[in-house]
Amino acid sequence: MVEHLVDVAVIGGGPAGLAAAVSAGEHGAEQVVVIERNSWLGGILPQCIHDGFGVEETGKSLTGPEYAEQYINMALQKNIQIMLETMVIELRENREIVAVNSNGLHNIKAKSVVLAMGCRERTRWGAMIPGTRPSGIYTAGVAQTFINLQNIMVGRKVVIVGSGDVGLIMARRLKLEGAEVVAVVEILPYPSGLLRNVVQCLEDYDIPLLLNHTVTNIEGKERVEEVTISQVDGNMKPILGTEKQIKCDTLLLSLGLIPENELSRMAMVEIDDRTGGPSVNQELETSVPGIFACGNCLHVHDTVDMLSVEAKKAGKSAVECITNTGRKQYETVIHVVPGEGVRYVVPQRINRPGKVELMLRAKKPMEPVVLQVTAGKRIILTKKLRCATPSSMIKIGIVIPPRVFASRAALEVRLIG
Amino acid sequence: MKKFQVAIIGGGVIGSSIARELSRYDVSVVVFESGSDVASQASKANSGVIHSGINSPPYSLKARLCVEGNRMFQSLAGELGVPVKWVGKFVVAGNEDEIAELEHLKRVGESNGVPGLEILDEAGVKKKEKNISCRGALWVPTAGITSPYQLTIALAENAAENNVKFLLETKVIGLKKQAQKFFVNTTKGGFLADVVVNAAGVFCRDIVAMLEEPDFNVYPCRGEYLVLDKSYSWLVRSMVYPVPPKHTGVLGIHITPTIEGNILLGPSAEFINEDEDTRTTREAMISLLKHAKEMVPVVPDNAVINAYSGIRSKLASAENGGWADFRIEESRNTPGLINILGIESPGLTAAPAIAKEAIGIIAGLIVLKEKGSFKSNRARVNRFSGLLETERAKMIEKDSKWGRVVCRCEQVTEREVTDALSNPLGARTLSSVKYRCRAGMGRCQGGFCTPHIVRIMKDNFGMDVIDIKLKSPNSTLFTGRVREVREHG
Missing domain, CATH: 3.50.50.60 (FAD/NAD(P)-binding domain)
Known part of the structure; x- marks a missing residue:
């Protein structure tokens, strides 16, 4: 050792x-x-x-x-x-x-x-996609490793499930290398990746983005031969009768990180x-x-x-x-919790009053929207935002007055549509 | 034309067990396996349970060979360096009717010679396994777990080290008997053999049909599984079974800790039309979780890292109750053809006993003389993750590849991948690496290790990228190079 x-x-x-x-x-x-x-x-x-x-x-x-x-x-x-x-x-x-x-x-x-x-990367099983277990199923990042670092082509006719940024980038990359990218399929009613990637990687290359859709079956004994896509309802459950079969040799997964x-x-x-x-x-x-x-x-x-x-x-x-410079020990800790419309907030704890930066993510797209931070009944900050989407992190500075801090009330962050 | 005294069709746990038993004797043996590795069908896709023998009717071949196999398992696994754990199992009853069923199972088990059976009340179960919810349970201490694919691989590799010839990606496409000799036509050419062992599993009828009209049918019955993340290994330490459902000839959806620390849920039971349809279905996934939660309510919904299915080779249809005994016999119409038919649960447990049984029949057909050179022990396969700190340091000193971790989830090193790729069977797919050293079996499911394994295959084994396969002859991983390059000038 x-x-x-x-x-x-x-x-x-x-x-x-x-x-x-x-x-x-x-x-x-x-x-x-x-x-x-x-x-x-x-x-x-x-x-x-x-x-x-x-x-x-x-x-x-x-x-x-x-x-x-x-x-x-x-x-x-x-x-x-x-x-x-x-x-x-x-x-x-x-x-x-x-x-x-x-x-x-x-x-x-x-x-x-x-x-x-x-x-x-989240795998096929994280999303519980049923079907056979052939070769030709890659997470988008692994496919990117092979293509860009190892000079290895992963497939010729590709369906991408999930519209995360890596998936969007890979749609364009595969297209540029001569593969046919049949579609990007997204279970949510809006894309998971950044808007600029939707425009620059899909729209500019005429790659269809199918929202409210997901892959419900994989076929192929040895290599992927076909996938089934289905439309989903408001609870993200596949709607019977909407199944469509797409011939392909590769399925790329961009299901989240x-x-x-x-x-x-x-x-x-x-x-x-x-x-x-x-x-x-x-x-x-x-x-x-x-x-x-x-x-x-x-x-x-x-x-x-x-x-x-x-x-x-x-x-x-x-x-x-x-x-130990600039590091005072405070005994009090207040919690920061996501409220209405907010999926998460970082940091989750604050141990001193004063200026603090919060990073948060919206639960769903909203526009316009009001961001509000409260401590108990007291409003610390109210700010109008043009829009909020889950794909774009929101960063905001707040100042916690000493009296508010001393009250130990948890900070609640909300996005009100 | 190549001649062998014995030709075994099928490199599953049965074919490999028979091959390994035969390798004790001075006899030439070939194994034909259609997959790219041994254990490529049901032998890799089952619960990995060493059954006690409580589930088969007294005086059946299944009961006798299960109990015999169970007793042989420990020493066999020891010789081959295959892990075994005697974790025991609970058969849990949810109501009074099922408690009565437990009494029945106990009587059957006792008459089959299964020791140590005990019926526990709810509190007794909770004391041993706090997450089980039930009214009472039958405790079966002699049930254990092993790794079914590791066992099959070890049997086959040990047989290969003792001069059995394994031909992978070799499918038997024709079989004729002429003048006391079998002519075996395969996708890799023709062979002559004196004795043919049909250990083709779910395909066993196809083999018989090449020689005679089979007197049986095979009813494939798919069993699907879910694998849970290792961080949930605390759910149960022992196996948890329901009272077997009536009239399906299966044991029901159970919860099994694996030898590697994952938890398995399954298998489902669905009679299907196609004998190779190893798909997984949404319906089964939902049902497996539901049934598991009935016995262990804290089973989580979001901890699945893999799903797979295997096909039971049943000789009885659903309409006929789904239960039939094993058949291990020489064909009456075609002397020299030894059929091993209907091997499903408890086939893995019975495998060592089935092999002995088969050897008994073969000994009546050809002379089996023990050879002095038989090596029963297989070199211990070291796993970095299983070594102590001091051992690790020593191994790295000997070969620095022991210090290069290429599978983050299961902590597998480059040396282990290299060893797996150097196996005596010549199996070189991504799956053959996975089943030998566990690279790719963790929660990221190959996200980190696959590029590393591909690099090792390319750089250290000289494989061309278009020849790299996932698991079977046509399961190619890649379509070629992005750009053609002239490597090394």
Whole structure:
């Protein structure tokens, strides 16, 4: 067992992990280590060869690899230690990490830990799609890995189920590589991905988007031969008699992303069922002192730009936790809960009065809409928004007056249509 | 034309058990398997239960071979390095009528020689298994679990190490007997054999029909399963069965902990027309969850990580009650043809005893002389996830590939994938890797490991991407390269 003593250990070398590590370095941490299970840094960015990254953050539109390169270079300049092809197999509450790579086992004792494990794709079984079990069924991200990183074509005639962003991007990518993309099928009455992706990836390429539809059967003994799509009712149940068969050799799944928190659970970090990620305070500290969370393992983000901003905050907090600068211990904690129209809010806890930033997601599309934050009967904030959709995260700053904070009333965030 | 003394048709648990038993003797044996690996049908898609013998009528072949097989299992699994756990099972009664059924099952079990049977009241059950909801239950301590595909693979690989020839992706398409010899025509050419063992499972009638008019029918009966995430392994430690439904010849939808720590719900029972229709259906998925919750109400709805089905090879139709005994016999019309028919539950448990039974018949046909070179033990297959920290460190020192984890959910290393791909049967599909080392069996269902396994297949085994398959001869994963490249100049 190789022993390591570090200030900040970041689990995951994707965009969140890199931004957190760079920020930790900038805020004075001397020894920062990033532990990455793959042989490259940047997570899924290297396979996202389309552009549109960094627009909100820097005003420039970059490709995934270009965006990743910026942070990789910053990390190298900051002398951040990188462990590649290294899998964390254990995380303990006392911030000890056990990791393994080809040099052996490593015991990493960290003063603070940043969780940045990212997310995984929901599988066919998560959506319980029945039928045969042939080859030719890929999650969109895996198909993207094969096409863009391994130069391997996954199919010729494709149906995509789910209109998440990765699915939309892959619809265009497959079309550009000569595959026929028969349709994108979405169970909801609105697309799950960003509007710009619906326009740029489907409409511009004449790929039909079938809303209120889902795949209800898969046929093919060996390779996919056909899928059945059905219209669904208001409760998302397939309507009998609306079945249509589509011949295809490939089914791509873009059914949503699940934050990866097996390690968090191992360390007894409390998980919020709504986000699937750790429950954190305004400094992104989890329920376990000294363990912070950011990126898609905290909650699934729309864009890398917003994710990087959040991750930098986690990196900064991880350093402040060690140096204790700007970190006052408050005994009171107030909870932040999603109310009407809101699927989730991050952070879930606040332990000081003053300015706090909330990130939230709407349950369904609404326009126009009023965002309201209340503490008991007191209204803290009322703001009119042009629209709210589940695919676009809403970020809002609030100021909690000391008296409100002292009352310990939970903050409720609502979207009123 | 290649000649073998014994030709076995079918590389399921029965064909592989017989092959492994025969490999003790100085006799040439070939196994024809139409799939890309052994255990490609029912042997990989069942509950993985080692039955006690309480469910078959006294004096049936099923009862005798189940109890015998159960007693042989531990030492066989030990020799082959296959995991076995004697977790026991509860047959739970939901009302007074069913409690009376438990008494009946207990009597049947006792007359079959099953030890340790005990009827518990509700409190007695709760004490052992707090999540079960019932009025009472029959406790069956001699029921256990194993990994059915690992067992089949181990039997086949051990047989192969002892010189049995396995021909994968080789389908028998014709069978003739002339001048005391069988001529076996396959998709890979013709072969001669003295004895033919028909262990073709659900296809056993097709094989018989190549030689004579079969005196039986096969009624395929599909059983669907749901696999739950390992984080729910706490649901039950023992198996939980209902009182068997009457007149279907099946045991009912049960809850089974797997040897790897998942929970299985199933199987359903649906007589179907096509013997290869291993689909899963929405109706069965809903019904499996409903039935499981009747016995264990805390079974969650959203923890399913996989679903699959297997086909029971039944010799009795639904109209005739669905129950028929095993048939293990030499054909009267075609001497030298040994038929193993109607192997369904408890076929996995009975497999070692069925093999002995078959060897007995074969010994009357050809001379079986034990050979000195037989190796009964198979090299232990190491799993990174099962090793202690100190062992892990040692393994990595010996081969750094032990330190490269390529399957995040099941913690499988590159070395284990490489070992799986180097198997003595020559099976090289994604599934053959999965069933040997568990890469791809976790909650992400291959999302992380598939690109890694493809890389290893390409770079370390020289496989062309268009030849990489999921599980069967035509289940290609890819259609080619995105761009043609000239690799290495």
